[in-house]
Every structure is written in C-alpha cells, then in structure tokens.
Amino acid sequence: MDRVVDEAQLRALIPTVIGVLGRRGADFAAAEDAVQEALVEAVRVWPDEPPRDPKGWLVAVAWRRFLDAVRADTSRRRREVRVDDEPAPGPGTEVDDTLQLYFLCAHPSLTPASAVALTLRAVGGLTTRQIAQAYLVPEATMGQRISRAKRTVSGVRFNQPGDVGTVLRVLYLVFNEGYSGDVDLAAEAIRLTRQLAARTEHEEVAGLLALMLLHHARRPARTRPDGSLVPLAEQDRSRWDTRLIAEGVDVLQAALARDRLGEFQAQAAIAALHADARTAAETDWVQIVEWYDELVRLTDSPVVRLNRAVAVGEADGPRAGLAALAGLDPALPRYAAVAAYLHERDGDPATAARLYAEAARAAATLPERDHLTRQAARLNAGLRG
Template structure:
C-alpha cells in the first residue's frame, strides 16, 4: 500500500479510537506508532483489512500507554474494550476529527500543525521541514495543541468554516522540504468533501485544483517566478482544471454562494482564457464585487482594484487602489504594476524597488527587483 493511501486511513483510525473513549493526545501518539509498524510489516504481508489492522494495533498501543500512565485507574474500564477482530466499522467520524483539530481555542499555526499531524499523518519532522522551523519547536507546538483540545467533547459541534480556513492556510504554504503542502491540502480537502455536502467545502476543493493546475508554469528552471500573464498555458494541467470546474459548477448550482466558490470562479475564468489577452476581466471584476460583499476584506479590495485596472484601464485601477491602506501586503507592487501598464516606467521602477524591499520571500523579492531593473532600461512612453 502506498504512503498516500496509508495516510488516507488515518482520520478514520484516530476517530475510531477517540470514539471508543481514548483521549485525543494519547490516541494520536498510538496511531503514529501503528503507522510505523504498518510501514515495517505490510510490504511483506499486507492485511486484508488495512483500516481494521490499524485500529486494532493502535488500540493495543493505546492500552499499553494507558496502563503505564499515572491515571491508569481512570482508564481501566477501557482496557477490556479492545475492538473485536474483523472488518472495521463503517462509521466515519472524519468530520468530527477535522473540527477537533481546528478548534477555536487553537491559534491558526497550531491548528494547521495539528491537522497535518493528526489528520494528514505527517511526522513532526516533515511538518517542521515544511514550515522551516526546528523539529523541537514544531513538537512543542503540536504538544500544546493536543493539550488544548484534550478535554473537548467529541460530540461537540464544530465550525466548518474554521476547518476550511485551516486547510486554506495549509494550501497557501505551498511547497518546501519533502512535503508538498499544496498537494496535501488537496488530499485533505477531498476527504472533507467526502464527509459533508457543504458547498463551500466543494468550492475550496475547486479553488485548490484550479490554482494547483497552473503550478508547472509558475516558475522557471532557475526558480524565478513567472507572472500569470507570461505563463506557458500549455503547461497547465487541463485534467485538474476540468475537475475543478465541474466541482465548482455543481456547487454554484445549489445557489448558496460563499467566498471560496467566488474565488474559485475567478480562478476558473483565468483558466478558461487561452491567452492572457482573452481573459474576461469584466466578469472577474463582477466576481470580486461578490467577494467584497461576502468578506469586506481589504486584500480582496486590493485584488479587485488590479482587476479594475485590467478591465477599465490603469487609471481606474489606480483610483481604486488610492482608497486602500498603502500598508496592505503587495499594495506597492500593485501600484507599480498599474503605473507600468499606464506607461510611467520611471515611477513604476521606483515602486517595484520599494516593493522588493517589502517582499515576504526571496522569490518574490527577486521577481520585483527584476521588474524594476527591466523598467529602468526603457524610456517612458
């Protein structure tokens, strides 16, 4: 069994232990150890019922931990409750597990780490590498998160929107180390979509697929960024685009619009254009209007202003940007882009240089610096 399929079983296994009365923190540790045991033994002799095998093995490990715990007497009644041999129960508590990992008491960073560990099945080392922090730091973060949800009732209703926000954060981290967090977010969101018919979960999955489809064209061989308008659209993954559009259309047909569906609709319009010049910017602005209505987000307003600059001309876009806080992330870069579009190369170059100094990562900084250098070599029109 491949590693991805093995990780797909984790939510059901962990949920089964917690559903039977195991405390979350100990159960999560027990499941991790069962996974290690599976990797060691399944290649030679895979079980007929992988999920059932994992539940039984994890439960036995949990019992061992419970017996050695100082609170053994409180858990003694659980020891005799080992799951019987045979096929695993069909009850799916995956959705409740997502709720638990995205509990409101957790910070966004802790919720993301706990979701990747408990639902995604990633090791502490893998998560630490993905977030470029020491393994000990990530271990402490996950440990604190598990303690924070230790006494949360399993049947307490959770907030699906919080779960979606956590997955959105995972996806936006992209790729680093040996874990592709964008692909991991897609995998986890597929699981979530299978657990609930919610339109926004479907919209989130569609959004991820549509964005991820453009990934092969986003960077050059040297790692430098390629702006959307300059990407080789032949490299876009049309199968992902088709899947994302189909999921989005089904969600929109239910007529319960949410922010992720609106974002996915914008991504679908970009994906539908065969060339940058064919992009339907007027319709994109209309979708941004919906997003502003739904979220009233300053970042959405900034992105809308850039779209206005494409649909109605750079001066209209600059006027929309002038109404926003200049301290917004990428505000300076957006102003620079529209000045360049208006033919004011000198002003745009200075602004791109300023934006480069504000960049949040090396790839973005290098891209903005190159834009400034390119504009300084050409005269104003």
C-alpha cells in the same frame, strides 16, 4: 520482489482509527500517539505480512499501544477501559469520526499555526519531522507545537457540528505553503480537501477544492528552470494541467448550482475565468470584476479590494484601477506592487520603478523579491536610456 506499503492508503485510514480509539475511551492526545505508533509498526510489518483488513489491523495495534501506555503510566489517574462491549465501527460513525477530527484540529482555541500542524499530523498522517521540514523549523520546535496543540484540545467534546469555515481556512493555509522539504503541502491540502468533500455536501468545501485544483493546474508554468517567477500574463498556458482545470470547473459548477455562494466559490470562479482564456488578452476581465464585487460583498476584505483594483485596471484602464486603490492602506501586502503595475500601464515609469523597488524590499519570499527587483531595474534602465 520487495513489497512496499501503500502510504496513501495508510494515511487515509488515520482519522477513522483515531475516532475508534476515541469512542473506546482514549482522549485525543493518547489516541493520536497510539495511532502514530501503529503506523510505524505497519511500515515495518506490512511489506512482508500485508493484512487482509488494514483498518482492523491498525485499530487492534493502536488499541494495544494505548492500553500499554495506560498501564505503564502508574502516576496518572486510573481509568476504566472497556474493550469487549465496544460496537464495531460502521460507515456512519466513520464519517462522523473523520469530520469531528477535522473540526477538532481546527478548534478556535488553537492558533492558525498550531491548527495547521495538528491537522497535518492527525488528519494527514505526516510525521513531526516531515511537518518541521515543510515549515523550515527544527523538529523539536514542531514537536513542542504539536504537543501543546494536542493538550489544548484533549478535553474538547463535540455535542454539535464544528465550524466548517475554520477547517477550510486551515486547509487553505496548508495549500498556500506549496512545496518544501519532502512534503508537497499543496498536494497534501488537495488530498485532505477531497477527503473532506467526500464526507460533506457543504458547498464551500466544494468551492475550496475547485479553487485548489484550478490554482494547482497552473503550477508547472509559474516558475522558470532557474526558479524565477513567471507572471500570469506571461505563463505558457500549454503547460497548464487541463485535466485539473476540467475537474475544478466541474466541482465549481456543482457547488454554484446549490445557490449558496461563499467566498471560496467566488475565488474559484475567478480562477476558472483565467483558466478559460486561451491567451492573457482573451481574459474576461469585466466578468472577473463582477466576481470581485461579489467577494467584496461577502468578505469586505482589503486584500480582495486590492486584487479587485488590478482587475478594474485591466477591464476599464489603469486610471480606473488607480482610482480603485484610493482609500486602501498602502501598508497592505502587495499594495506597492499593484500600484507600480498600474502606474507603468498608465505611462509613468519613474513612479512605477520607485514603487517596484519599494515592493521588493517588503517581499515575503526571495523569488518575489527578485522578480520585483528585476521589474524596477528594467524600468530604470529605460529611463536612463
């Protein structure tokens, strides 16, 4: 019977192995390259010869690959590499290594796109091909992006904790990409955030994990078999994953109990209120508005204010929702779609149809564009009838 490599186990070891090589003297770029080569070797060898100590095997093979690369590169500066005096990695240093790798991959000197790519490669263990497929770019382009990112951070040394908020924004960017190619980026983002949450007691890490779980729970109901979008109010809630919802609520409650509210906890609280409603009509919009007020206080984000206007429209009526839009820039993403929805609820289908058509032209994705176009066509058909 053919054995298969436990890919999840393999990828979970990557941050620790990179950290060990880093402590032994390898810079980040060289360590990451060596670990990738060790992973390829593991996939080839492990099915027939599974190691008793997978982490030790990866460290040994990656370290040999690193030494081979140093010896072969005669044009580079000679460096002293000491092996025998290296301490065996213990639990404490493993945790530090993993956290530092998260911080390194989300370094502020990197663009968001580069930080995402480097995180998926170095922390997530995805291949360049997989990341390129997920972001719909040529493999060579993604390879260049990752190489530039690795060069940028190779000289970085940490003498203080990195910015957890930056790491969380990178992970949230990954989560929002959803699914493309042969990599489910939403599931990958949840896996990485779980890994981060296991290594830190930071309440916003827990908040982001809860938010991801609660949003991911609704995924099966978000689209029809033909790929068209299903708005939240129309989703079949029996298809929501109650196991993920329960876990998300538990994680959120534990985070909120620390009494250090952050934006991801507030967003997760809103998602939890949606998940708690058995039907759309039972949604507690008044409490959702209160949480959006907290989010505005925390972020002062125009996008948050836009989403708050929808909640106000549900809690206090469409006129109140339209009033909440006042002062916001009409160029905001989804502004026209929100205004269209509120105008339709306020009994102005002509204005709503025009705004739905405008929103469709600005839609970022094909399913969203098709949905908004159908909304405009529905209202226009009613006006003609």
